[in-house]
Amino acid sequence: MRIILDGRRVPKKCCGVYFKNKACFKREGLKRRVVLHEIFHHLVETKGLELPIRGEEKEANNYARAFLKRL
Numbered sequence: 001m002r003i004i005l006d007g008r009r010v011p012k013k014c015c016g017v018y019f020k021n022k023a024c025f026k027r028e029g030l031k032r033r034v035v036l037h038e039i040f041h042h043l044v045e046t047k048g049l050e051l052p053i054r055g056e057e058k059e060a061n062n063y064a065r066a067f068l069k070r071l
Contacts, residue, residue: 036064
């Protein structure tokens with residue numbers, strides 16, 4: 001996965017986005033929680049899992065929260 005700091009590639013209401021092995025972030029979106037969220041999307045894609053969009057977003061948020069709780 002490549003991490004790119006380029007706000008132009010990120011939709012207006014988002015801080016980060018993952019698409020085809022690239023994670024793009026806005027400067028204000030380069031935080032641990034957002035990066036972990038996008039890493040979850042990367043894991044889902046590389047493992048070939050099929051999840052509904054809402055379900056994947058919810059699981060990505062839960063993953064980021066759970067990971068940060070353990071720190």
